[in-house]
Amino acid sequence: MTLLDFLQLDLPAGLTAVLASSLCAMLGNFLVLRRQALVGDAISHAVLPGIVVGFVLAGSRDTVTVMLGATAAAALAAVLIEAVRRLGRVEAAASMGVVFTVMFAGGVVLIEQAAAHAVDLDADCVLYGQLEDVLWLAPTGLASLLDPAALAELPRELVTLAAMNLAVGLLIALFWKELRITSFDPALASAIGIPAGLFHYGLVLLLALAAVASFEAVGSILVVAMLACPAAAARMLTDRYGRQFALSLAIGTGSGLLGYTLAGPLLLLLGMDWSLNAAGMIAVVAGAVLVLAVLFGPHHGVLAKRRARRMAGAV
Amino acid sequence: MTHSRTPAFSRRAMLAGGAALSATALLPLQSAAAQGGFTALATTGMVGDILRHLVGDRGRVEVLLGSGVDPHTYKLTRADIGRLMGADIVVYNGLLLEGKMTDALVRVASSGRPVLAVTEDLGDDYLLSPKEFEGQYDPHVWMDVGGWIRATAKALERLTAFRPADADAFAANAAAYTATLRDLDAYARRVLGSVEPQRRVLVTAHDAFGYFGRAYGFEVLGIQGISTESETGLRRIQELVDTLVTRNIPAVFVETTVSDRNVRALVEGSAARGHRVAIGGALFSDAMGAPGSYEGTYVGMIDHNVTTIARALGGAVPARGMAGRLAAL
Numbered sequence: 001m002t003l004l005d006f007l008q009l010d011l012p013a014g015l016t017a018v019l020a021s022s023l024c025a026m027l028g029n030f031l032v033l034r035r036q037a038l039v040g041d042a043i044s045h046a047v048l049p050g051i052v053v054g055f056v057l058a059g060s061r062d063t064v065t066v067m068l069g070a071t072a073a074a075a076l077a078a079v080l081i082e083a084v085r086r087l088g089r090v091e092a093a094a095s096m097g098v099v100f101t102v103m104f105a106g107g108v109v110l111i112e113q114a115a116a117h118a119v120d121l122d123a124d125c126v127l128y129g130q131l132e133d134v135l136w137l138a139p140t141g142l143a144s145l146l147d148p149a150a151l152a153e154l155p156r157e158l159v160t161l162a163a164m165n166l167a168v169g170l171l172i173a174l175f176w177k178e179l180r181i182t183s184f185d186p187a188l189a190s191a192i193g194i195p196a197g198l199f200h201y202g203l204v205l206l207l208a209l210a211a212v213a214s215f216e217a218v219g220s221i222l223v224v225a226m227l228a229c230p231a232a233a234a235r236m237l238t239d240r241y242g243r244q245f246a247l248s249l250a251i252g253t254g255s256g257l258l259g260y261t262l263a264g265p266l267l268l269l270l271g272m273d274w275s276l277n278a279a280g281m282i283a284v285v286a287g288a289v290l291v292l293a294v295l296f297g298p299h300h301g302v303l304a305k306r307r308a309r310r311m312a313g314a315v
Numbered sequence: 316m317t318h319s320r321t322p323a324f325s326r327r328a329m330l331a332g333g334a335a336l337s338a339t340a341l342l343p344l345q346s347a348a349a350q351g352g353f354t355a356l357a358t359t360g361m362v363g364d365i366l367r368h369l370v371g372d373r374g375r376v377e378v379l380l381g382s383g384v385d386p387h388t389y390k391l392t393r394a395d396i397g398r399l400m401g402a403d404i405v406v407y408n409g410l411l412l413e414g415k416m417t418d419a420l421v422r423v424a425s426s427g428r429p430v431l432a433v434t435e436d437l438g439d440d441y442l443l444s445p446k447e448f449e450g451q452y453d454p455h456v457w458m459d460v461g462g463w464i465r466a467t468a469k470a471l472e473r474l475t476a477f478r479p480a481d482a483d484a485f486a487a488n489a490a491a492y493t494a495t496l497r498d499l500d501a502y503a504r505r506v507l508g509s510v511e512p513q514r515r516v517l518v519t520a521h522d523a524f525g526y527f528g529r530a531y532g533f534e535v536l537g538i539q540g541i542s543t544e545s546e547t548g549l550r551r552i553q554e555l556v557d558t559l560v561t562r563n564i565p566a567v568f569v570e571t572t573v574s575d576r577n578v579r580a581l582v583e584g585s586a587a588r589g590h591r592v593a594i595g596g597a598l599f600s601d602a603m604g605a606p607g608s609y610e611g612t613y614v615g616m617i618d619h620n621v622t623t624i625a626r627a628l629g630g631a632v633p634a635r636g637m638a639g640r641l642a643a644l
Binding site for chain 1: 390391392393394395396397400401415418419422423425426
């Protein structure tokens with residue numbers, strides 16, 4: 001592995017993995033706090049028909065059209081989930097389960113149809129992504145990192161994810177307090193005039209955009225894992241809102257970096273001539289972090305609780 | 316407003332990059348140039364076989380996909396991308412055979428490295444475009460030895476342009492290889508021609524034998540479509556069972572890179588209707604046999620297929636194939 005290999009292969013792919021992880025980890029906090037981690041699963045699957053329709057209309061993986069399609073599908077999913085819940089008088093989780101599986105299945109049928117018309121998209125690519133394809137061939141050396149011409153050729157997936165990270169980070173900073181109140185106590189939020197419903201739909205919309213920005217590179221399975229694992233692990237480690245956010249971001253980016261390194265570059269550095277699927281490895285690392293947090297969390301962890309119980313017994 | 320955040324982002328990116336950089340900078344440089352000659356990388360074994368014969372001792376030939384790997388569905392790993400980027404010239408089959416690798420191949424080509432498809436010169440006059448595969452060509456050109464001779468010519472042309480200094484060696488190698496391929500083609504015509512005309516029907520797991528069928532006068536029926544990605548409909552199985560029963564076809568074939576589940580369904584379906592169909596053997600469709608074996612070469616692969624098909628359908632076949640080198644069947 002050479003420096004050029006690193007700049008052309010590992011930097012763009014690793015950075016894309018890290019950016020997708022941080023994006024999902026940020027949004028995941030609000031899902032975990034609302035006890036709605038399943039919404040992430042629901043939305044990232046429900047956008048599939050929108051992605052396919054956008055893809056067919058644009059004739060390519062043009063980001064804007066695909067994002068519009070996905071947004072429309074997410075909005076439809078949010079409305080349908082609400083409708084099924086009210087009309088069917090079922091639990092929210094059951095309603096989500098029904099809507100997202102049906103929409104995902106619809107997307108798979110659409111893909112099979114579109115594939116017959118030679119469209120370069122398949123369910124496999126949506127589920128698993130293709131992180132290894134995120135190449136940046138422009139750099140010729142370290143100087144290229146500052147060369148505007150080379151930077152202009154950064155892979156589209158990477159640029160989209162960076163922009164999404166900025167936008168989501170900014171929105172969260174702007175609505176920090178509102179998000180906190182609507183997450184912890186929606187009834188109180190409504191009572192003091194904060195539209196909790198609006199924030200819910202806003203979150204759904206951002207989830208849809210994040211899912212689309214990530215799916216091409218890392219696949220929707222990693223999106224689901226990163227929406228839930230870092231935030232849930234952070235939740236085990238702290239009770240403070242701000243600290244949880246920071247921790248989840250650290251766990252997300254850390255898992256992205258570590259997972260990518262373990263899957264490919266590390267094996268090559270050790271002299272192996274094969275490597276593992278990077279997106280899969282990142283999800284495995286995030287899951288392992290969650291398990292560690294569940295076991296060793298300072299207050300909510302299994303061991304801490306057992307110790308507390310023992311001490312209570314001794315007194 | 317976004318400007319206030321930009322420095323934070325790029326600092327994080329630089330930090331992450333810098334940490335990893337310091338680790339990789341310590342590594343020894345590895346490149347093909349250091350070992351003399353050049354490195355040519357082929358995607359499939361069949362393309363690699365052309366390259367091995369043409370390049371000879373003038374360079375090193377690597378093959379990305381091993382024996383038994385299905386090129387339609389294979390996804391590149393980080394190590395594969397490294398090999399792609401490390402090669403001096405990349406040669407692939409083309410016509411979307413390497414389905415999930417296409418993006419990476421396009422990106423490598425855009426870096427200015429020579430990347431060529433051996434099928435790129437074959438035009439509408441040669442290529443098949445089955446109707447269920449709307450607007451796209453069937454990529455399984457190597458199944459017709461005549462088509463592969465044309466692919467060899469294309470590879471020779473591009474290799475010569477890439478290394479004019481070795482043009483004579485390439486040309487001599489190509490002439491010898493083409494002569495072997497012509498013998499193979501003649502053998503295939505002779506052996507397959509010994510199958511009774513009404514029995515010249517080849518039923519396989521997926522539609523990989525279109526060019527084979529056209530070149531050697533066989534009707535070809537695949538259970539799955541051109542790509543192994545496509546789903547099999549129950550109706551397709553029913554149709555094929557009907558054909559097997561009504562035309563009294565004695566054998567169907569499995570493929571080494573495709574699950575034999577669908578083919579076994581045909582055998583059972585026919586048995587339920589009182590027609591005994593044998594599995595005539597395993598054909599090499601999208602990948603060659605084990606490396607180092609005779610079947611692990613292009614000639615051995617085609618010899619195996621042709622001999623297996625002709626024998627199962629009742630043709631007159633030499634015991635161990637064209638050159639007496641086939642593993643006992």
